[in-house]
Amino acid sequence: xxxxxxxxxxxxxxxxxxxxxxxxxxLADKVGADINQVKxxxxxxxxxxxxxxxxxxxxxxxxxxxxxxxxxxxxxEFNNSMTLFEEVDRINDRQRDWFVEKxxxxxGNSIKGKRIGIxxxxxxxxTDDIRxxxxxxxxxxxxISGAKIVAxxxxxxxxxxxxxxxxIFFANKAGDVLKNSDALLILTEWKEFLSCNLKGFSRLKDRxxxxxxxxxxxxxxxxxxxxxxxxxxxxxxxxxxMSFVHGFAKKENICAE
Numbered sequence: 139x140x141x142x143x144x145x146x147x148x149x150x151x152x153x154x155x156x157x158x159x160x161x162x163x164x165l166a167d168k169v170g171a172d173i174n175q176v177k178x179x180x181x182x183x184x185x186x187x188x189x190x191x192x193x194x195x196x197x198x199x200x201x202x203x204x205x206x207x208x209x210x211x212x213x214x215e216f217n218n219s220m221t222l223f224e225e226v227d228r229i230n231d232r233q234r235d236w237f238v239e240k241x242x243x244x245x246g247n248s249i250k251g252k253r254i255g256i257x258x259x260x261x262x263x264x265t266d267d268i269r270x271x272x273x274x275x276x277x278x279x280x281x282i283s284g285a286k287i288v289a290x291x292x293x294x295x296x297x298x299x300x301x302x303x304x305x306i307f308f309a310n311k312a313g314d315v316l317k318n319s320d321a322l323l324i325l326t327e328w329k330e331f332l333s334c335n336l337k338g339f340s341r342l343k344d345r346x347x348x349x350x351x352x353x354x355x356x357x358x359x360x361x362x363x364x365x366x367x368x369x370x371x372x373x374x375x376x377x378x379x380m381s382f383v384h385g386f387a388k389k390e391n392i393c394a395e
Contacts, residue, residue, distance in 0.1 A: 146212070149205035150223055155190040156197045157229040163193035163370025164236065173370025174352065193370045195325065195350035196233040198261030198270040203230075234272050237350055238279045240367055241323070244346065250284030255319030255342070257312060258326025258351075259291035259298045266293040272350065273325045274301065281305060290315045292328055316341040327351040336362040 163173040173193045181188040197203070206223050213220035242249060261271035268274060277287055277298075287306035289295065295308045309315045312330060316322065320343040324331060332353055339347055339362065346365040347354075356374045359366035 153202040157226040166370040170373040196230040255315040255322040256289040260294035
């Protein structure tokens with residue numbers, strides 16, 4: 139019993155850290171803060187540490203969602219309500235809704251016929267795993283709203299095609315998404331995307347990027363003429379000088395082809 143609960147507790151703790159940061163990120167935008175600076179501040183406290191505190195569009199995969207729900211279910215089974223984990227689960231689901239609402243709001247609540255490009259389909263980089271991936275829910279909501287989807291992922295496209303078939307178009311390269319889309323959504327922070335030269339984004343018809351993983355420097359994006367929406371970093375002023383979240387590659391890559 140202790141071993142089983144330990145496994146649930148470990149993943150429950152990590153999921154809680156992610157939902158904690160995601161909820162804080164929404165508040166950061168409201169009050170004019172930068173969630174990356176907030177993260178830098180709190181992680182300087184060695185009691186907190188730096189892991190699993192990146193704001194984004196929520197956790198996925200097989201372990202976190204399953205084990206959080208297992209804790210909730212076990213609590214009910216033993217008449218011991220696990221309200222904290224119920225909220226962790228709700229925040230995670232809500233984060234995906236919030237992201238789609240951001241896109242809809244930008245387009246005046248009408249994206250029918252819009253070509254929405256997507257970079258990243260797996261729930262995290264370096265895997266083709268799409269179990270509980272944010273991309274699955276987000277694509278569904280976009281299709282319901284009448285959008286046309288052009289998606290690219292280095293390894294996970296085949297798995298998503300099994301779900302959506304011909305309902306969405308799968309590009310062979312990241313650059314092809316930019317050439318054939320009105321707007322871009324970044325849903326997985328693959329290294330291939332992080333080193334993209336910002337010139338590539340000018341190929342988007344509407345020159346707008348919705349970044350669910352905070353991959354780029356908002357200031358640089360704005361200076362490049364790109365409308366750039368992030369998670370918890372939207373209040374940064376144009377003249378606010380700060381380094382890239384993940385670093386910026388000087389070498390141009392496929393994105394600018």
